[in-house]
Amino acid sequence: MSIALTELLKIKHPIIQAPMFLVSNVDMVTEAMKSGIAGCIPALNYRTLDELRLAIKTLKKEKVEGGAFGFNLIVNKSNIKYKGQLEVICEEGCDFIITSLGSPEETIKQAHKAGIKVFCDVVDLKFAKKVEALGADAIIAVNNEAGGHRGNISPKALITQLVANCNIPIISAGGVGCKADIDKMLSYGAAGVSVGSPFIASVEAQVTNEYKQACVDYGAKDIVMTERISGTPCTVINTPYVKKIGTKATWIENLLNKNRKLKKWVKMIRFSIGMNATKNAATKATYKTVWVAGPSIEHTKAILPTKEIVKKLVI
Incomplete structure (x- = not known):
């Protein structure tokens, strides 16, 4: 329970660049790793398994000390590519997998055989206890300030409840746009944070400039x-x-x-x-x-390189 995210992933800062559908990519994660944090990409951002395999190979070459990379898997039946994606990730290797929307049981079993850690998205204590019992290495606590499909519980209430009742690290997801937000989540007992929306307006994100500028203007x-x-x-x-x-x-x-x-x-x-x-x-x-996007775009004031966004989060 006392293991910090920095120790768990051997990274410099307790931050995961959250996996974002359509937004996350190899360039973003490469720059994240060089900045001393972990980066994660949804496996569904790749149309084919060959593209996914190539992305993993590229990230392995780009990995530096103090950085880490992983992939997000949708683990329910709606993702017909799930089994193939899991197989490729376990064959090629990465530092961690984040599971969403379903039981992580098979992912945990196969990933651990390959020496890959598994973190699981949850929105409440009930599911946190379930994934802990299945052998998850950490819990991603998705609160009501997260972007995309969010939870319903405030960051403080969710983190403190999970920390008090679970014996694996709790990583807070949602409501982080600046260093003060990170300090607040860590003060509640979180081992680290998962940050997404601030990275939409990154130079490396392969979305339209209109989308990036909207994160600045709104x-x-x-x-x-x-x-x-x-x-x-x-x-x-x-x-x-x-x-x-x-x-x-x-x-x-x-x-x-x-x-x-x-x-x-x-x-x-x-x-x-x-x-x-x-x-x-x-x-x-x-x-x-x-x-x-999530409410943490409140702190997004310009389109910046990933390394500058990380710097704003840690200094």
Whole structure:
């Protein structure tokens, strides 16, 4: 329980550059490692297993002392690429895996055989105890200030509850945009922090300059929850387009979601449409600006290289 993230991953600063769909990439993580923190990329950012394998090989070559890298896996049945992704990651090797949205049991089993640590996303004590019992090396405590699919509990309440009841390190995710935020999370008992939104406006992020600039121009008060992307509440910047389409599911979506036979298919279709819209907004010039971000963009004042963003977080 007393193991700090710096010791767990052999990094200089207790920070993980959080995995972000469409945003995280090899260049970002390389610069993160050179800056003394860990970087993580969603395996789903790669269309093929060959692309994923190449990314791992590249990061292994770029790794420096004081840095670490890992990958995020969606471990439920909706990710049909999961088994192949896990196999490639275990074959090639990395420092850690972060699991999301499902049971991490198989990931923990296979990753530990390959000498890879496994950290698991949780939003409450119930799931924290489950992943601890399965052998997780640390818990990613996703609080109600996280970007994207967030939790419902405040950082302080969630961290203190998990620290008091779990015997593995607790890594706080959400609500960190500056050094003072990190110090606050560590004071609650966190072993380290996972930071995402501030890195959207990094030079290395391969998203549009409009998306990056939005993270500069908008702030915490402009972050809203929407049900229109994946069917699960998700935080986005409240752009004019988001205001136009609204943030609540339509009446027909709500009706179909109540049908036990159709619910699964409706959610899959909604997820597919929403993810395509998010991808287009992040990577192309479009008026349909659905930009995922968290309230920590409040501290984003300019588009900067990753190394400068890290410096602002640690000094």
